[in-house]
Amino acid sequence: MANIKEIAKLAGVSIATVSRVLNQHPYVREDKRAAVLEAVEKLNYSQNMNAVHLVKGKTSMIAVVLPYVNHPYFGGITDGIANASLACNYKLILCQTDYRAEEEQKVLDMLRMKQVDGIVFCSKTMTWDEIEPYTVYGPIIACENAGDRAVSSVFIDHYGSFKLGMDYLIAKGHRKIGYFIGRGDSYINMNRKLAYMDALQAIGEEPYAEWQFERIFDFERGIEVVRRLLAMKNRPTAILGSGDHPAAAIVAEARKHGIRVPEDLAVIGSDNHPIAEVLGITTIELSMYDVGKNAFEILFERMNDKSLPSTRKELTYRLIERSTV
Amino acid sequence: MANIKEIAKLAGVSIATVSRVLNQHPYVREDKRAAVLEAVEKLNYSQNMNAVHLVKGKTSMIAVVLPYVNHPYFGGITDGIANASLACNYKLILCQTDYRAEEEQKVLDMLRMKQVDGIVFCSKTMTWDEIEPYTVYGPIIACENAGDRAVSSVFIDHYGSFKLGMDYLIAKGHRKIGYFIGRGDSYINMNRKLAYMDALQAIGEEPYAEWQFERIFDFERGIEVVRRLLAMKNRPTAILGSGDHPAAAIVAEARKHGIRVPEDLAVIGSDNHPIAEVLGITTIELSMYDVGKNAFEILFERMNDKSLPSTRKELTYRLIERSTV
DNA sequence: ATAAAATATGAAAAGCTTTTCAGGTCAAGA
DNA sequence: TCTTGACCTGAAAAGCTTTTCATATTTTAT
Missing domain, CATH: 3.40.50.2300 (Response regulator)
Incomplete structure (x- = not known):
C-alpha cells in the first residue's frame, strides 16, 4: 500500500507538502496541491492512522x-x-x-x-x-x-434517591419494607443500603435480613425474588429497588401468584426506563x-x-x- | 516518558535486546534480561502501543x-x-x-x-x-x-421465522393478522414482510395496509401501535412482530384499554428476551x-x-x- | 579436535507521519 | 529602492518499536 513518500515522488514534491495538503494546511500552491491530490487518487493512498497516532501522541x-x-x-x-x-x-x-x-x-x-x-x-x-x-x-x-x-x-446521589423512595413508602404507611439491589459491595449500592437502614431507624424498625435481596440484576433475578418472597411466612408489604427490569419482573411474577400489587406488595423501581412507564411501575428516575x-x-x-x-x-x-x- | 532507547542505555544493551525481553523472545542471557527488567522498573517504562501497531500493521x-x-x-x-x-x-x-x-x-x-x-x-x-x-x-x-x-x-432466516409465526397464528384460526417491525427497508425486515405477504396469500387474505406497523423499535412505539389500533373500526385479531419489548408494550397497553389478550388480540414477539418470559409473551426465539x-x-x-x-x-x-x- | 548446531547480540532498516526550522519568493508599503 | 510581511517549500528530526541480518560465542556431536 502506498505511503506518503510515494505520493511525494509521484507528485514531484516533498513529503512535507503532501502532509500539508492532506491536513489542509494553508500555504500550498494550487498546482502542487492538485498534483498531490491526483497522486493520492492514482495510488489509492490512505493514511496509516497508527503512524498519525504515534506522532500526535x-x-x-x-x-x-x-x-x-x-x-x-x-x-x-x-x-x-x-x-x-x-x-x-x-x-x-x-x-x-x-x-x-x-x-x-x-x-x-x-x-x-x-x-x-x-x-x-x-x-x-x-x-x-x-x-x-x-x-x-x-x-x-x-x-x-x-x-x-x-x-x-x-x-x-443514590443515598438520597433511595431515601426518597423509603420515605415515600413510609408516608404511605409501610413499615415492613425490603429492598433489591445489584452487587451489594459497589459504592452505589452501599449508599442505597445505608439509606435503607437510616430510613428504617427513623421509624424505629429493625432491618430484616430476609427482605434484603442482592445480586438482582435482571428479569430472572426478579422472578427469583418473588419465589423467595412466596416461601416466607413474614413478608414485607413493600419493596424498593434498583432497576425497573427486576421491578417489572417482581410485579408480573407476584401478580401471577396472587399477590396483589400494590395492595399486598408495593413496588418501587429505579431508572424510569420505558418499561416502567408501560407497566405503570412507580419508580425513581435516574437519567x-x-x-x-x-x-x-x-x-x-x-x-x-x-x-x-x-x-x-x-x-x-x-x-x-x-x-x- | 521513557522509551525503549533509554531503557537500552540504562541497561547497557541494544534496543533489540530490550525488545526481546519485552516480548519474551528466547535467546537473551539471564543477566541482561534482569538488567533490562530493572531499567524498565526504574524508569517506569511502558510500551507505546501506537508504535507497536504501526510496525505490526x-x-x-x-x-x-x-x-x-x-x-x-x-x-x-x-x-x-x-x-x-x-x-x-x-x-x-x-x-x-x-x-x-x-x-x-x-x-x-x-x-x-x-x-x-x-x-x-x-x-x-x-x-x-x-x-x-x-x-x-x-x-x-x-x-x-x-x-x-x-x-x-x-x-x-427471518423470512422463515416470520413465516413460522404467521403459520402458527393461522393454525390457531386467525385470518386478520397485522405485523410490526423496525426499519421497513432493512434486509431483515424486507424478508419479514415477504413472509407475511406469502402467508396471507396462502390463505387467500388481502394484506391490509393499516395493520402493518413500521418503525416500531421500543416500548413507546408499541404503545403507539395500540393507540392506532384503538382508533380502528376494523381491527386485526392477531399481530406478529419483531422485538419482545414492543410486544410487551402492546400487550400491557392493550389490556389497559380493555382489549383482552389473547382473546381479542393475539400477540407474538421476537427474540425471546427475558421480558417475554416474565410477561408470558409468545415469541420466536432468535439468539x-x-x-x-x-x-x-x-x-x-x-x-x-x-x-x-x-x-x-x-x-x-x-x-x-x-x-x- | 573439529564441525555443526544452538545461543546471544547489536546495527540498521522498516513501518509512516507530523512538525519545526531554515531558507526561499513575491508583492505591497515606505 | 529598501523593508516588511505574507506565502511557499523541503530537509531533517521526532515520535517508537519490531525484525532482519550479520556476526560472535558456546555447546554438542562426531
Whole structure:
C-alpha cells in the first residue's frame, strides 16, 4: 500500500507538502496541491492512522469500562457517551470487565500505553486508590461519586434517591419494607443500603435480613425474588429497588401468584426506563443517559486541556408516582 | 516518558535486546534480561502501543457497527461479540451510526487506515456493493444474510421465522393478522414482510395496509401501535412482530384499554428476551447473542489467515408458546 | 579436535507521519 | 529602492518499536 513518500515522488514534491495538503494546511500552491491530490487518487493512498497516532501522541479514542454491555443501566450510560462522543469525533472502546480487576487493569494500561486518551468507568472493582495514579497518563472519570480525587465524577446521589423512595413508602404507611439491589459491595449500592437502614431507624424498625435481596440484576433475578418472597411466612408489604427490569419482573411474577400489587406488595423501581412507564411501575428516575453524556463532556474538556483539574457533577433524581404503590 | 532507547542505555544493551525481553523472545542471557527488567522498573517504562501497531500493521481491535447501542437486539449481538473477543484479547470499537451512511463510511475508512483489523456490521444503510470493496483491507462480517460475496455472514432466516409465526397464528384460526417491525427497508425486515405477504396469500387474505406497523423499535412505539389500533373500526385479531419489548408494550397497553389478550388480540414477539418470559409473551426465539459470538469467531479466523475465503453461517430459531396466542 | 548446531547480540532498516526550522519568493508599503 | 510581511517549500528530526541480518560465542556431536 502506498505511503506518503510515494505520493511525494509521484507528485514531484516533498513529503512535507503532501502532509500539508492532506491536513489542509494553508500555504500550498494550487498546482502542487492538485498534483498531490491526483497522486493520492492514482495510488489509492490512505493514511496509516497508527503512524498519525504515534506522532500526535493521541488517538481520539476513549475506553468505556463496564461489567456488562447488555444491561439497561450501562446501556443508558453508554448511549449517552456514544452520542456525545459522536459530535466530537471520538470513538469508544468498549471494555466489558465482568467485574474482574484484571480486565480493569488492562484498560488502565491502555491509557498508559497511549492507546486511549481517557477512560470512563461506569462501575468497577478496583479501588480508587489503585486507579487514581493513572490519571497522570490521561483523564479518568467515574459514573459514581469518587470523592475528592484526581478522578472526576458525574453522579447521582443514590443515598438520597433511595431515601426518597423509603420515605415515600413510609408516608404511605409501610413499615415492613425490603429492598433489591445489584452487587451489594459497589459504592452505589452501599449508599442505597445505608439509606435503607437510616430510613428504617427513623421509624424505629429493625432491618430484616430476609427482605434484603442482592445480586438482582435482571428479569430472572426478579422472578427469583418473588419465589423467595412466596416461601416466607413474614413478608414485607413493600419493596424498593434498583432497576425497573427486576421491578417489572417482581410485579408480573407476584401478580401471577396472587399477590396483589400494590395492595399486598408495593413496588418501587429505579431508572424510569420505558418499561416502567408501560407497566405503570412507580419508580425513581435516574437519567443514566445524562450521566454518560456529561461524563464524556467533562472528559473531553480534560483531554484537550491537560491542566484542567478534576471536577465533580451531581445530577438529580425524582420519584415518579405510578400504580405500584 | 521513557522509551525503549533509554531503557537500552540504562541497561547497557541494544534496543533489540530490550525488545526481546519485552516480548519474551528466547535467546537473551539471564543477566541482561534482569538488567533490562530493572531499567524498565526504574524508569517506569511502558510500551507505546501506537508504535507497536504501526510496525505490526495490526491493532487487535475490531469495529462493531450498529445504529443504536442501547437496544436489546443490538445489545444481544454486542454482548456475544464482546464475550468472544475477550477470550482472544481483541477490543471492540463501538460505532453508533444512527443509520447514517456517512458514519458507516468512517468505519470503513478506519479499516482502510489500519485502525481496526476487521468490522462486524450489525445493521447498515450502505449497500453491500459499496461495502464489499473494503474487504481487501480486512475481513468484514454481516449479522444478516449478505449473500454470496467477499463479506461473510452470520444470520437467522427471518423470512422463515416470520413465516413460522404467521403459520402458527393461522393454525390457531386467525385470518386478520397485522405485523410490526423496525426499519421497513432493512434486509431483515424486507424478508419479514415477504413472509407475511406469502402467508396471507396462502390463505387467500388481502394484506391490509393499516395493520402493518413500521418503525416500531421500543416500548413507546408499541404503545403507539395500540393507540392506532384503538382508533380502528376494523381491527386485526392477531399481530406478529419483531422485538419482545414492543410486544410487551402492546400487550400491557392493550389490556389497559380493555382489549383482552389473547382473546381479542393475539400477540407474538421476537427474540425471546427475558421480558417475554416474565410477561408470558409468545415469541420466536432468535439468539442474537450467538449471532454475535459466531460473528466474532468467523472474523477472528479471517484476521489471522487472510487467505481464508468468506463464509456464511445460518443459525436457528424456534417458536416459544406462551400465553399471548 | 573439529564441525555443526544452538545461543546471544547489536546495527540498521522498516513501518509512516507530523512538525519545526531554515531558507526561499513575491508583492505591497515606505 | 529598501523593508516588511505574507506565502511557499523541503530537509531533517521526532515520535517508537519490531525484525532482519550479520556476526560472535558456546555447546554438542562426531
